[in-house]
Amino acid sequence: MKLKILHIVGGHFSGGAFKGAYILHENLKKLKVKSKIINDEIKNKKVINEKDFGYINDNLYLKLLHFIFVSIEKLIKFIFLSKKRSSFTLGLFGFDITKSKFYKKADLIHFHWFGDGFIKLKTLNKIKKPIVWTMRDMWCFTGGPHYISDYVNYEKTLLSKYIKEHKKKNFNKNIQFIAISDWLKRKAKSSYVLKNSNVKRIYNNVDHKQFQPVKKSFARLKLKIFTKKKIILFGAENPQNTRKGWNLLLDTIKKLNKDDYYLIIFGKFWSERLIRDTGIQYKSFGYIEDKKILSYIYSCADVFLAISNEEAFGKTWAESLLCNTPLICFKNSSTSEIIQHKINGYVCSKKDSKHLKMAIEWMLSSKRKKRMEKNFRELCKIFKPEYIAKQYINIYKSLIQK
Secondary structure: OOOEEEEEEOOOOOOHHHHHHHHHHHHHHHOOOEEEEEEOOHHHHHOOOOOOEEEOOOOHHHHHHHHHHHHHHHHHHHHHOOOOOOOEOOOOOOEOHHHOHHHHHOOEEEEEEOOOOOEOHHHHHHOOOOEEEEEOOOHHHOOOEOOHHHOOOHHHOHHHHHHHHHHHHHOOOOEEEEEOOHHHHHHHHOOOOOOOOOEEEOOOOOOOOOOOOOOHHHHHHHOOOOOOOEEEEEEOOOOOOHHHOHHHHHHHHHHOOOOOEEEEEEOOOOOHHHHHOOOOEEEEEOOOOOHHHHHHHHHHOOEEEOOOOOOOOOHHHHHHHHOOOOEEEEOOOOHHHOOOEOOOEEEEOOOOHHHHHHHHHHHOOHHHHOOOOOOHHHHHHHHOHHHHHHHHHHHHHHHHOO
16 A cells, blocks of 8 residues: 655745755655645746645635735734844744645645745644654744744744744644754754654755766866866855855955955855955856756865855755765764765864865865865765655654554
8 A cells, every 4th residue: 555645845946945845755756655745835836737736825715815824924023023034934823734635635744844824833733643744944943933043042032932832832742853964853852842852864865866077177168167276166045144154255255365266156145246345256156946057066166165054954065065076064063964074075163264264275275185085976875865765754654553
């Protein structure tokens, strides 16, 4: 008998959570699992319109209801938060997933990510089926932020305490939480909300077939980058997010010898003026959806900077490794679980521009770089989608058979 799994994931198809859930969904189907997804972003129909997808707001009445839920949550955030209100979800208003036609047919419910007005946390206790919840950020155990460092000092507020209590009350015992890195697992187990919950680690999936190493000279030619300087790469969906290390990048560039280095940045929402002011030669790319172009970008670089303050699992650094480009990261990060210091990358002991500058200079020293392990793709075998899917199937079976 085939397993029937229902995935619940909010947001646009370009988001990391959606991509991770979708890759898992596709690989589960290859392994003969009946997998379906419920989403709240009706615009995704333009890209993904298949029988395995359901939209929680796919008629006029439900669209209106969704609009009301989102508006209420935005109003609460407007009242209680400062100007910054992104990457923050309340989970107080939303739909009851048990009323979905897909819910009735499923053996197990697999949650991935919530956005405003999607699923009402209070309805979780109505779910009488096993639940797997993949934590793709810190939201499950915070008072609303998807990453704590995005909202400094917020966790001590009354709203934060209320949401944490609300989560603790409504996260039922049927939930098997999955962290996508050991770093995230440690954070979850040390939190007030999930300290007594069952949390396992299964790494995020990364598509090996779409990210292939390309000869450096060919990649630079395709991207029209003509320089003999060492290329430093920095990229994210939103590079200028402080959590991604933007300010640290700027401070470090100012200390580097501009005659030796060339900077490439990809992603959206960042200021070119701030980069120009550092005096470094650079090339900027916007948001890149084309995986072949991304492979060229990763392959043309000499080093990738994975310098986020908090990151559950940054796919960009794994994609960089798949293209045989080494990394610089920080100690006690999800990236440092994979990187061996001065063997296949550089792990900074301190998060400051002095140590990051030292790391860049060490990594791009011609004598030392020759000693670096070249086949970084071997490191990424544990992220193969089919391998990840098999681990989830084992979890599903163990929960269903209880």
